[in-house]
Structures are given as structure tokens and as C-alpha cells.
Amino acid sequence: MHEPAIPTLTAADPQVAELVQAEARRQFDKVRLIASENYVSTAVLEATGSVLTNKYSEGYAGRRYYEGQQVIDQVELLAVARAKELFGVDHANVQPYSGSPANLAVYLAFLEPGEKVMGMALPMGGHLTHGWNVSATGKWFQSVRYGVRRETGRVDMDEVRDLALAERPKVIFCGGTAIPRTIDFPAFAAIAEEVGAVLVADIAHIAGLVAGGAHPSPVGHAPVITTTTHKTLRGPRGAMVLTDAEHAKAIDKAVFPGLQGGPHNHTTAAIAVALGEALTPDFRTYAHAIVANAQALAAALVERGFDLVSGGTDNHLILIDLTSKELGGKPAAQALDRAGVELNYNAVPFDSRKPFDPSGIRLGTAAITTRGLGVEQMPQVAAWIDRAVAAAGDDAELDRIGREVAELMAAYPMPGWA
Known part of the structure; x- marks a missing residue:
């Protein structure tokens, strides 16, 4: 359930409350890799x-x-x-x-x-x-x-x-x-x-x-x-x-x-x-963990044959050129979303495809680091990305990956979900 609890909203407007709960659950179940997203603390929510x-x-x-x-x-x-x-x-x-x-x-x-x-x-x-x-x-x-x-x-x-x-x-x-x-x-x-x-x-x-x-x-x-x-x-x-x-x-x-x-x-x-x-020491630890996770995920993706723009990352963000995979960024992002891995399609430098159907996908590690995932989980995340890109159009396989993702993420607390 959403945390803080929303009993007054539930009583006053159950339709909106249901949507809030559904989004909280979705965020809890997914590997959220959109580079511009994160989870705020319960204090920030309040x-x-x-x-x-x-x-x-x-x-x-x-x-x-x-x-x-x-x-x-x-x-x-x-x-x-x-x-x-x-x-x-x-x-x-x-x-x-x-x-x-x-x-x-x-x-x-x-x-x-x-x-x-x-x-x-x-x-x-x-x-x-x-x-x-x-x-x-x-x-x-x-x-x-x-x-x-x-x-x-x-x-x-x-x-x-x-x-x-x-x-x-x-x-x-x-x-x-x-x-x-x-x-x-x-x-x-x-x-x-x-x-x-x-x-x-x-x-x-x-x-x-x-x-x-x-x-x-x-x-x-x-x-x-x-x-x-x-x-x-x-x-x-x-x-x-x-x-x-x-x-x-x-x-x-x-x-x-x-x-x-x-x-x-x-x-x-x-x-x-x-x-x-x-301003706390814990945040400094978190910031460095974001970069460590991104670099570990980048290395695991390279091992699986993905082409990374600039060859890797120094920060939280990874940009992948899918040209060699013979799949556009948009269908790849849609397949990954069904598989429980949330990211966005994105143009890559010198892209030959149109902006609404580009060659790349963009991902970041800030949100999953907030959830508590570490470098030891990054090879598994890379494996799911690899499987989902290969399985684009195979809904049964994508749904299997999604269940695996939800099973893993259930072990990691989420601010905003109790």
C-alpha cells in the first residue's frame, strides 16, 4: 500500500486513490532505469x-x-x-x-x-x-x-x-x-x-x-x-x-x-x-554507489554484445546504440517495459533514424540504487535486458521476465510503499 497511507483520499475519491495505489505498486514491482527518475523519501512525500x-x-x-x-x-x-x-x-x-x-x-x-x-x-x-x-x-x-x-x-x-x-x-x-x-x-x-x-x-x-x-x-x-x-x-x-x-x-x-x-x-x-x-554522509555513499552500479551494468552489457555510446559511463547514465541488434529503440523500450524493465528510447549521436523511432535506449541507475541494488545485481539486470531485447514480440517470454523482475524487487524496500 501507498505510504503515507491515503485513507481520506480513498474515501473521498476512490477512483483517484486506486490509480495512486496502482502506480505505487507498479513502481515497486519494476526495475526502474529511466535516468531522470528516482524514489523520494517518505519525508519528501509528506x-x-x-x-x-x-x-x-x-x-x-x-x-x-x-x-x-x-x-x-x-x-x-x-x-x-x-x-x-x-x-x-x-x-x-x-x-x-x-x-x-x-x-x-x-x-x-x-x-x-x-x-x-x-x-x-x-x-x-x-x-x-x-x-x-x-x-x-x-x-x-x-x-x-x-x-x-x-x-x-x-x-x-x-x-x-x-x-x-x-x-x-x-x-x-x-x-x-x-x-x-x-x-x-x-x-x-x-x-x-x-x-x-x-x-x-x-x-x-x-x-x-x-x-x-x-x-x-x-x-x-x-x-x-x-x-x-x-x-x-x-x-x-x-x-x-x-x-x-x-x-x-x-x-x-x-x-x-x-x-x-x-x-x-x-x-x-x-x-x-x-x-x-x-548533506548527510549516507547520501555521499549513495552517490558513489550510483556510479559503481552504472559502471558494473555497463560492463555486463558490453559482455553481452551491446554497443555503448562512448564505450561506457562515468556517471549514472548509459546510452545504448541498438543498431547491431537490428531493433529500434522504441520497440526495444516497449518490450522491456512489458518485461518489467523501465527505460526510454533515445536518439544516439549521428542517428540515422527519426527521433520518435530512434536507434538507442537510455538508462540510469539512480532509482535502483535507492532501492538497495548493488553491483552484484547488475549482471542479472543486464541479462534481463538482453533477453527482453531478443524476445521483442514474444509476449510470453517478456511476461516470464517480468515475473522474475517482480520476484527480485520484492526483496528491496521502496520509499512510498509499505
Whole structure:
């Protein structure tokens, strides 16, 4: 059953309650490998569902446009203080509703429409809001895109520098959504300084690894850092913008009143809870375990003949090119989902297939590490992936794998399920 229990919801709206219970059960039974997902603690769940959702709080602590902020100001200041302590930054804005608005705040703060922004191309592992053409950021600004080398799957910083010198963007983004290797923040910082650009590190995927010391930090290299608060950071669905003192005022004005009205106070409280958890020694152990699991799973997949973009991983994320398996990413992801292994289809660098039917699948180890799985379970997970990809279209075999998955996962506790 869902934990915390939901008896009032069950009595008031059994249809919604049944769906909540069904989703909790689904999350409990599956090997959840979507790289952008995780399990939050029961404490985060409780904060998210609290009466703080009732309060409007436009503005910032001590400078609100509504009365009755005596408690809310304390909640937000606590979240800000913990973010600053955890990441070692001068300033933190904890109000963005999600990662995309956090990135939009960067544009509003430092760019005028039509000016140049440089970011990793979406098919190479970047994010929509780093200037891709279907996003507002690619429609309202001139987009300069870098990628990876075909032979290595890694960013060539010399090529990035040449492109930046030729195009002179006002803002450079580093980071993305499908980057399995360590981001070279010092090299990006040197390029940004040379061309007079503001460097923005989007660490949405790796924020928990940075906080836990399992990935180098962009602090001291990028004056502006954007991140979601879920994924590896294991908080609620929200976002933050972290800055040095020089860039703080521009970001605050861009978030409010530039882009948003009142912050979601229940989410702010849950962010504070998650940041408190991330300040503990246990979280550092967890962050390093995520990487160990990802590298063990990557090795096991390579042994089974899978082609990994860049040949492996340095973080939580693995990107697989299924071309040699003669199966597209979408049917593979659908087969794996039926088999109890949840991940997503994904484009790979230089993909010859369409975005809605790409060649790859993307997976990550944050959620299964939260459940308590370790490197000793990764060969079994790889075996299930291998069997399911081979059995695409064989529903009986996929269902057999799904039962095996559920049997294993029943031994591992899940926050949110009792």
C-alpha cells in the first residue's frame, strides 16, 4: 500500500486513490532505469502533500506581495541555506517550477531575443532548452550547436573552442540529458572566458552526484548553474538556479517577476528536506554507489554484445546504440517495459533514424540504487535486458521476465510503499 497511507483520499475519491495505489505498486514491482527518475523519501512525500500548498507567496523572503508569510519565509530561507551549503555557492534561487523554466530564466537574465546561445545539439545528448529548434529557445535566439566526435562519442573541446571563437555566443551551456561521461567544466570555463560568454552548467542529471562528490563540481567554473531537484538529487519535481554573487540579482529578477508568479511552497519545503538528506554522509555513499552500479551494468552489457555510446559511463547514465541488434529503440523500450524493465528510447549521436523511432535506449541507475541494488545485481539486470531485447514480440517470454523482475524487487524496500 501507498505510504503515507491515503485513507481520506480513498474515501473521498476512490477512483483517484486506486490509480495512486496502482502506480505505487507498479513502481515497486519494476526495475526502474529511466535516468531522470528516482524514489523520494517518505519525508519528501509528506512535505509535498502538506498544507503549504495552500499559500500564495509571490516575491522573495522579506519582500512578498501577500501577507501571512511568516512561516513561508522561513521555509524558503531554509531551502536556500541548505542549497548554498550543499553546493558551496554564493546564491540559490529555489523557486523555478522545473528545469526548463530554470533554463529560460538564464535567457531572460543574460540574452536579448536574436542573440546567440551555444549548447550541445539535442541528438548528441543536449537538452531542448539549450537552443534546439523546436524549443522557444531555438526560435527566439540564434542557436550555435556543438556535438561529439563520431569515433569516440565524446565532446572535443578543441572543436567547441573553435566554434565559440567563430560564433561569439553570449551564453554557453554545458551539460545535457544523455551524456555518459564527465563534463569538463574547467575547459568550458576557459572557452567562455575567452569569448566573453556567460557559462551555464546544466547539472540536472548529475546534481546528486556533484552533491555527493561522485562527479566534479562546476562551482568556481560556471557562474550560473541550473538543476532540477529530482533525478540523482532525489528530491521533488522542482528546480534551482545557483549562482555567484555577481549574477544573483539578474537571475532572481528573471525568475520572478520575469517568468513566474507565486512559488510552489509545498515543493520548496520538499526541496529543503531533500537537500537536508543530501548533506548527510549516507547520501555521499549513495552517490558513489550510483556510479559503481552504472559502471558494473555497463560492463555486463558490453559482455553481452551491446554497443555503448562512448564505450561506457562515468556517471549514472548509459546510452545504448541498438543498431547491431537490428531493433529500434522504441520497440526495444516497449518490450522491456512489458518485461518489467523501465527505460526510454533515445536518439544516439549521428542517428540515422527519426527521433520518435530512434536507434538507442537510455538508462540510469539512480532509482535502483535507492532501492538497495548493488553491483552484484547488475549482471542479472543486464541479462534481463538482453533477453527482453531478443524476445521483442514474444509476449510470453517478456511476461516470464517480468515475473522474475517482480520476484527480485520484492526483496528491496521502496520509499512510498509499505
